[in-house]
Amino acid sequence: MAYNVAPLSRLIEQFERLPGIGRKSAQRLALHVLNLPEGEAESFAKAILDARSQIHHCSVCCNLTDAEVCPVCAKDSRDHSTICVVEDPRDVIAIERTNEFRGVYHVLHGAISPMDGIGPEQLRIKELLARVGSQVSEIIMATNPTVEGEATAMYLSRLLKPMGVRCTRLAFGIPVGGDLEYADDVTLGRAIDGRSEM
């Protein structure tokens, strides 16, 4: 590009590195930041630095937190005998939004994926096994319904069942509000397999 102003180009490059942001979006975001009112660009920069310096993994469930133990693990009113195992901190946010789950979580920070060089030792599985004791009655595998998520759920259940823990898997089927006609074959097959009495 012929028109090159160093601080602007650097900011565009930084935005361009973010996932899902292309060249044009990066330009738009960078110019938006330049046009922010006084102080707001500083708050943005500070939010990045604060998040990086203050956020770390919960010592119990490995979710993101700014305290020693995350808000969910710290709450006595939660059912600490049921652990929901998820791949990503965003999955915790999604499940919390349903207000359906009163147990606690364990965040693996990924799924087993030999193609990407991610084996069990790269995930927070050691920490999960350390939590399993007499007080844990059920572990819900809430990994994604992908090849990697299924493999991870399978791997964990084979490790955990011999330890005397009940392992369950999220139900898969037709999404609520979905249309049978447009459901893909695998989903429809899982919905039939998992049918329940009414």
Add this chain to the structure above:
Amino acid sequence: MAYNVAPLSRLIEQFERLPGIGRKSAQRLALHVLNLPEGEAESFAKAILDARSQIHHCSVCCNLTDAEVCPVCAKDSRDHSTICVVEDPRDVIAIERTNEFRGVYHVLHGAISPMDGIGPEQLRIKELLARVGSQVSEIIMATNPTVEGEATAMYLSRLLKPMGVRCTRLAFGIPVGGDLEYADDVTLGRAIDGRSEM
């Protein structure tokens, strides 16, 4: 949201304020920043602060620059008698990419839009008029082909023509590689109006 970690929520909020970034994208971007290697989040924050503190408007053309005069205005090899008037710094980047234009620019930082409360006095029109002298022979109106852009081009040409400057407008017509069949009526009409000898 039940799961609330202050520094993370603040970062998500900051990303959510950017144009075109919704709640889910903001979460994804914030978690990406948290997972960046050591030092990269700091570079990101620094790029924001540097751009804000070092970038200002060129004293000649009002484009963004970190020097007193932008690289285009500072170059003697450019044709300083032809000024291309654009709405936005991004338009300069787009035109520079074509390598077709050897003149200089003037950035208005917007277009006349009474609906949004933007009148001529909110734009860098005063600065454009100050540049018009004996050495300027042509001013190309390269505002967008929208109602606001057209109104701005019309307004400027009425101001500039009595000053003895030649005012031209970008050609509008069928995009190169486009399909006549799918061109909208207005574009096709403009293409017929603006036909040229061959």
